[in-house]
Amino acid sequence: MYAIKPLNNIAKCGLDVFNKDLYEVNDQSENPDGIILRSFNMHDMEFPENLKGIARAGAGVNNIPVQSCSEKGIVVFNTPGANANAVKELVLATILASSRNLIDGVSWVKTLEGEGEKVPKLVEAGKKEFVGREIAGKTLGVIGLGAVGALVANSALALDMEVMGFDPFISVDTAWNLSRNVQRAMTIEQIFSSCDFITVHVPLTEQTRGMFNKEAFSLMKNNVKILNFSRGELANEEDLKAAIESGIVGKYITDFPNENVINMKNVIAIPHLGASTKESEENCAIMAARQLKNYIETGNIKNSVNFANVELPYVGKRRITIAHHNVPNMVGQITAILAHYHLNIADMLNRSKGEFAYTLIDIDNEVEDAIVPELKEKIKTVSGVVRVRVI
Numbered sequence: 001m002y003a004i005k006p007l008n009n010i011a012k013c014g015l016d017v018f019n020k021d022l023y024e025v026n027d028q029s030e031n032p033d034g035i036i037l038r039s040f041n042m043h044d045m046e047f048p049e050n051l052k053g054i055a056r057a058g059a060g061v062n063n064i065p066v067q068s069c070s071e072k073g074i075v076v077f078n079t080p081g082a083n084a085n086a087v088k089e090l091v092l093a094t095i096l097a098s099s100r101n102l103i104d105g106v107s108w109v110k111t112l113e114g115e116g117e118k119v120p121k122l123v124e125a126g127k128k129e130f131v132g133r134e135i136a137g138k139t140l141g142v143i144g145l146g147a148v149g150a151l152v153a154n155s156a157l158a159l160d161m162e163v164m165g166f167d168p169f170i171s172v173d174t175a176w177n178l179s180r181n182v183q184r185a186m187t188i189e190q191i192f193s194s195c196d197f198i199t200v201h202v203p204l205t206e207q208t209r210g211m212f213n214k215e216a217f218s219l220m221k222n223n224v225k226i227l228n229f230s231r232g233e234l235a236n237e238e239d240l241k242a243a244i245e246s247g248i249v250g251k252y253i254t255d256f257p258n259e260n261v262i263n264m265k266n267v268i269a270i271p272h273l274g275a276s277t278k279e280s281e282e283n284c285a286i287m288a289a290r291q292l293k294n295y296i297e298t299g300n301i302k303n304s305v306n307f308a309n310v311e312l313p314y315v316g317k318r319r320i321t322i323a324h325h326n327v328p329n330m331v332g333q334i335t336a337i338l339a340h341y342h343l344n345i346a347d348m349l350n351r352s353k354g355e356f357a358y359t360l361i362d363i364d365n366e367v368e369d370a371i372v373p374e375l376k377e378k379i380k381t382v383s384g385v386v387r388v389r390v391i
């Protein structure tokens with residue numbers, strides 16, 4: 001039996017992917033084989049010894065210590081695109097709502113409760129406070145044209161906005177899906193200086209942290225509206241506060257409220273609802289669970305953030321999977337050990353991603369259970385190997 005530990009509420013249809021004859025899903029499990037989670041912060045967690053894979057039912061993996069996972073051969077998955085439509089819809093909803101002062105207007109109407117017959121008259125008299133602007137013809141800058149950014153860019157064009165995109169690392173797949181009416185910004189400064197709305201859809205990394213800072217704000221048009229559905233830490237909060245006070249930032253819409261931000265004026269703070277739709281929660285849960293299950297049972301990897309995609313039909317009698325550093329002569333040393341045990345290779349695949357690589361070897365002959373621990377130990381002695389499994 002394998003143990004799966006959910007660290008957040010995961011849609012039931014996702015957890016049902018783990019068939020009961022082979023898996024126990026238990027949020028109290030002390031030594032799980034797999035973890036499935038959403039935004040739970042894993043940074044202070046110790047890794048259980050059996051832990052083989054972590055599946056993030058969602059996009060951002062900044063809540064997971066990915067580098068330490070790689071060093072222990074723990075494969076981290078996410079679910080690219082599975083919640084992108086949900087985020088896109090909320091981005092569009094808030095672009096529209098903020099332009100029309102909808103949230104302030106609706107809140108004001110609530111204050112009229114108890115005014116009886118006077119309500120309609122008060123409404124007509126008070127509505128001038130909430131006059132908005134139309135978004136047609138305004139320029140939206142999209143930073144990050146991945147799964148979410150590309151959907152947002154295309155949909156904003158359909159709402160008659162001018163759209164300018166910036167993504168120096170855009171994938172070929174996304175580029176194909178992007179309307180050619182999206183203007184290409186060659187620098188991020190071009191987005192900062194020419195847009196009425198700026199929406200950001202990049203992962204939080206050391207390169208993107210604080211990208212909305214004093215220098216960035218100093219380039220922006222007065223009264224720019226900024227939408228941050230990516231991560232709060234992309235904005236330097238002190239600089240943001242100053243930019244709001246000076247009128248550069250007319251509205252800051254964030255899906256990541258904290259004490260500082262909710263106390264700033266002109267902030268619309270949403271309780272991290274970007275991916276919180278039934279459809280998105282189910283898509284993410286099913287995709288994450290399938291990827292984790294497939295990895296646990298076959299060693300095949302799909303949509304990992306720290307190891308390359310590796311998929312090999314199971315052709316031998318036993319499969320050995322080895323996670324290792326991406327350095328020369330690993331395969332040679334590993335196959336020499338197999339030869340020592342008279343193990344014949346039926347098929348093999350080696351793929352690398354950054355500092356780490358992964359080798360899958362199908363063995364043609366029977367591998368006696370008795371020699372498995374010794375074989376694993378022997379392969380582990382190869383310098384650079386971080387994890388060995390025999391499936």
Ligand SMILES: NC(=O)C1=CN([C@@H]2O[C@H](COP(=O)(O)OP(=O)(O)OC[C@H]3O[C@@H](n4cnc5c(N)ncnc54)[C@H](O)[C@@H]3O)[C@@H](O)[C@H]2O)C=CC1
Pocket residue numbers: 058059060061080081083084087143144145146147148149166167168169170171174201202203204207208229230231255272273274275276
């Ligand atoms: N609010 C919410 O509930 C959700 C938030 N997110 C956040 O949004 C982020 C983006 O999500 P997806 O679009 O699904 O990810 P993605 O991986 O499909 O797209 C990210 C894009 O950002 C680009 N990029 C990376 N660094 C960049 C930089 N310095 N400048 C410009 N572009 C850069 C990449 O090339 C890629 O095209 C996630 O990492 C996550 O933090 C994602 C889903 C839900």
Ligand SMILES: O=C(O)C(=O)COP(=O)(O)O
Pocket residue numbers: 038039057058059060061083272274275276
């Ligand atoms: O997918 C992401 O990156 C998100 O931010 C969604 O987070 P959640 O699954 O709603 O906790």
